[in-house]
Amino acid sequence: MRKNISLTLLLLALGISAQAQVYLNVLKFGVKNDSSKLATEGIKKAIATAVKQGGGTIYFPAGKYKTGPIELKSNITIFIDAGAELHFTDDFDAYLPMVPSRWEGTDVINFSPLFYAYKAENIAIKGRGLIDGHGKKWWAYSEVHVKNIPTSKWQEEFKRLNKDVLAPDLPGWIEKGFLRPPFIQPMFCKNVQIEGITIRNSPFWTVNPEFCDNVTIHGVTIENPHSPNTDGINPESCSNVHISNCHISVGDDCITIKSGKDRSGRKRNIPAENYTITNCTMLSGHGGVVIGSEMSGGVKKIVISNCIFDGTDRGIRIKTARGRGGVVEDIRVDNIVMKNIKEQAIVLDMQYAKTTVEPISERTPIFRNIHFSNITAQGNQAGYLNGLEELPIEDISFQDLNFDTQSGFVIKNSKNIQFDNVHVNTERGAVIKAENSQQISIKQVLTNKPHAGVPILDFSNLQQVSIQGNIPLVPSDIYLKVSGEKSTNYLMGDNNFKNVKTPIQTSPEVPVGFNQ
Structure with a gap:
């Protein structure tokens, strides 16, 4: 009875109806929580079982899990409990076959992201647990370091699958090596939630929804120390995105x-x-x-x-x-x-x-x-x-x-x-230094640290300038310096420059009547 009550309370805490949703503990699918066995297939079976019943929650109790990529399907929630750690393998072969992806804004076929979803709805990754991407091995293949890495089977496979890719204007980017996968990348999905978890050591961008609608990322901690291109949260070409209460410290x-x-x-x-x-x-x-x-x-x-x-x-x-x-x-x-x-x-x-x-x-x-x-x-x-x-x-x-x-x-x-x-x-220098611009409005722009012989405003070749309502309180040498033969149409009004030695300083090339 106590177990049933506890399960019901947990489901209610997750916002899941006990009658409407399936709750599956991965340990019942041959998954080990001591890292002694790769959990990829067991997790896949748990997800498939939930999908057959219309969806559900895949539950990871406390422990340490080692896994390959995880693909979410519609109506699936991954719940990683406090004390649970998912460690993703750094065996590159585990992320084959390559899948439709996007890499720095270019559509490609690439390694599977660590968490992946494609055209799914109502998906979530939640909990107070940890997911670790073990990205160090991947980082060696960043475009910064790849010069010393020989051609690999992964690079050849990437080239084979991307012969017709619409590459960026900069040529040669594919030849830099293969492209590292993002950590979490749902694509063309709707109603996506990522909440509460701690994420660290991403191979590449960390949370990277693509072409998704209604994305919520809440209370997530991301830590990617001393690592290339490991951006924290990169929602790309998405609509209706909500990011709140997150703590982020990353390498990009x-x-x-x-x-x-x-x-x-x-x-x-x-x-x-x-x-x-x-x-x-x-x-x-x-x-x-x-x-x-x-x-x-x-x-x-x-x-x-x-x-x-x-x-x-x-x-x-x-x-x-x-x-x-x-x-x-x-x-x-x-x-x-x-x-x-x-x-x-x-x-x-x-x-x-x-x-x-x-x-x-x-x-x-x-x-x-x-x-x-x-x-x-x-x-x-x-x-x-x-x-x-x-x-x-x-x-x-x-x-x-x-x-x-x-x-x-x-x-x-x-x-x-x-x-x-x-x-x-x-x-050092002016508060605002502007050049080759127009329609500039300055109102109540001040400094408490003017510098000897240095203007507060240093403008060159500006047109249609309004400087009004400025009252410098700290004595200064120059408020406005004007230079450039294209300077014209300055409007000055309601300023009090009694604490300024030279309110306006002009260079010889400035047209006469520039401030009329």
Whole structure:
């Protein structure tokens, strides 16, 4: 009786009806919880048994399991209990035959992901247990190290299956070796949940839903130390994604939003849209939350809030390059704390890769309607906006920011950029240095650490500039420096510069009457 009551309580805790769902303990399918036997076939049998009965929960009690890849089917929940550890083998042959996959935004046939699902519905991986990808052996095959690795049977198989792949614009990428599999990759799935588990040592990207709808990732811990390309959570070309209460420390970007790369991404043309990211902490990683650079299908309607980045290389990073195409728009970032940022707190870079100017076409990416508010940051550089000469970044706002950084904002090739109530204390240089841009609005932009002979605003070749409502409280030498023969149409009003020795300093080439 007690066992039946305990089972019923557990099922209720999982949100499963005892009458409607099957509950299967993997130990009853010949699986060993002492790592003495590979569990792959036993897990497969448990899943097949549940599928025959309409679905159910595959339960891993406390213990240590060794397994190959696990493929989820519709209406299947994997429940990894506290004290349970799933250790995935690093025998590459276990991940054959290769399956339809996506690798850095390109459709390929590749090794099976460690957890895989294809066109399934109502799937979940839950619990307080651990899954370990044992990625170290895989990491040696990253494109960074593969130069010294001879041709392998896996590389030959990959080439055989991908003869007609629509490769990225950069030639030769397949010849770098075979491609490592992601840890968790559901493809074309609906109603996906990943909750509570701890994930470590992923071979490649860790949680990587592709073309999925209604994805929830909640309370997950991801740890991938000192490892190449082991991004934390990368939902790609998905819709209605909810990421919350996660803790991430990885060898690449912590959370990245993508939608395909170059020709392959544009052909699919499936955007990443309707994402919410909230209440997460990010430690080691190249970026806290990153969009791109593979965003050829577009990224839109994204909200990022209530997060802490502590020790990442960058905070919010949006990156692309000519050749990608795609539109990034309708992005909101609010209530963020960033500490110990090694590079930039905020990056919008449309020249992530070196390219030359070309006519505007489907290859031309677009950044627009992106807004940042209520952010505290400490680190190297406040921000970097770098648009394209042929198509600038457009409609960006910064409101209620408090930054303490080595250097300030740098803005190039941008349009309609607004700063409102922005306080930046730098160790060197101007608070905002902008060039070759237009429609720049400056309101209540201040610093408590002005530098001798250095302007707070350093503008070159800007048009349609509004500087209003600024009242520097700390004595400074120069508030605004204007240079460049294309500087024109500055509007100044409601400023109080009594604490500034030189409110406006102009270079000789600046046209007379630029501020009329």
